[in-house]
Amino acid sequence: MDTPLRIAVCEDTLDDAEFLLKCISESAIPSDCRVFSSCKTLLADFIPGYYDIIFLDIYMDNMQQGIDVAAKIREMDPVATLAFTTFSKGHALDAYRLKVFAYLEKPVRFEDVRDVLEHARNERNDAPxxxxxxxxxxxxxxxxxxxxxxxxxxxxxxxxxxxxxxxxxxxxxxxxxxxxxxxxxxxxxxxxxxxxxxxxxxxxxxxxxxxxxxxxxxxxxxxxxxxxxxxxxxxxxxxxxxxxxxx
Structure with missing residues (x-):
């Protein structure tokens, strides 16, 4: 039996967070999810090396906070799988710079979420x-x-x-x-x-x-x-x- 993936979901909109959790649950890939409604609470809780996946909304409180938070996370943890969730298409260069695995446009699609989970699971299982x-x-x-x-x-x-x-x-x-x-x-x-x-x-x-x-x-x-x-x-x-x- 697979060890559950440790996942952080950072979304300030309850509906978006619940829909993402629904996609994760329906993937049937074991997971242990924590939901954060602000970038501040995510960073306060963040432990380098703990999370396998971090789903991060680029715009929090109508501000472009997700990019800055992703940069801070990458400084602390270069290994975790990062996935941006956003309504905007204008941050592809930031995603490249920060080695973000997936750029998910809202409303996110189940297939795309499952791809992120499978990638993270393979990365973890293949890690020496x-x-x-x-x-x-x-x-x-x-x-x-x-x-x-x-x-x-x-x-x-x-x-x-x-x-x-x-x-x-x-x-x-x-x-x-x-x-x-x-x-x-x-x-x-x-x-x-x-x-x-x-x-x-x-x-x-x-x-x-x-x-x-x-x-x-x-x-x-x-x-x-x-x-x-x-x-x-x-x-x-x-x-x-x-x-x-x-x-």
Whole structure:
């Protein structure tokens, strides 16, 4: 049985919210929905990495608030599936910039809503994970939610979109490193960085600046490889983004 999709619906019109929930229910795809009547309440509740889908009305209280909120959400969570709901056709460029999966014109169609749900379900099911003992139980952690790993004595700390996790077992980064895809880079004996979340590389201070503001150090002998790996990943991300938009 599928784990329910965690969905946020941000609509300030009750009829629109109820119709969207009806479409979600009739899709027969298990879901757990939360409804927000304002952008402010959505942002106050928002936890990076928690929601699989966010349906967001572009115009709230007759103002173009949805675009700004989507930008803030993307800064915190680059993975969640975003879907705009709107009466306007004039925000396609904003949708492209913010990597919005779907642009649903109101009244939304059942088929379009189901497409969003199926996409999010496939993304979640296909996402690579790592299994570690966290809080004394085995947990599968999405690799796309991890900014970096940090060795602390005999345990490993996972710095994720939604917060910090600590292993309950003695484990070394050398045991974790072979399990990771190539966009993770071992830059230091105490750190493995997810290059997807590197905001910049400071060569003078020899560190990655992560998107959440943290600093991840690079050992001197790895600086050249770090530069090449970061530049290569930037190129790959641009190419992947173009490929997604063509499909």
């Amino acid at each position: 994970t790592i299994q570690l003992l966290i809080e004394r139980r085995h947990q599968e952690i999405k690799l796309d939610s991890i900014l970096y790993f940090e060795q602390k004595n005999q345990i490993v700390i996972l710095n994720t979109l939604s917060g910090i996790l600590r292993t309950s077992q003695s484990v070394k980064l050398r045991d974790i490193e072979p399990l990771l895809p190539d966009y993770f880079f071992r830059c230091h004996h105490s750190y493995i960085a997810n290059l997807n979340y590197v905001a910049e590389l400071d060569q003078d201070l020899r560190m990655f600046r992560m998107q959440n503001g943290d600093s991840v150090y690079i050992r001197r002998q790895s600086l050249g490889k770090a530069i090449k790996a970061f530049e290569h990943r930037l190129f790959e991300m641009v190419r992947e983004d173009k490929h997604e938009k063509i499909q």
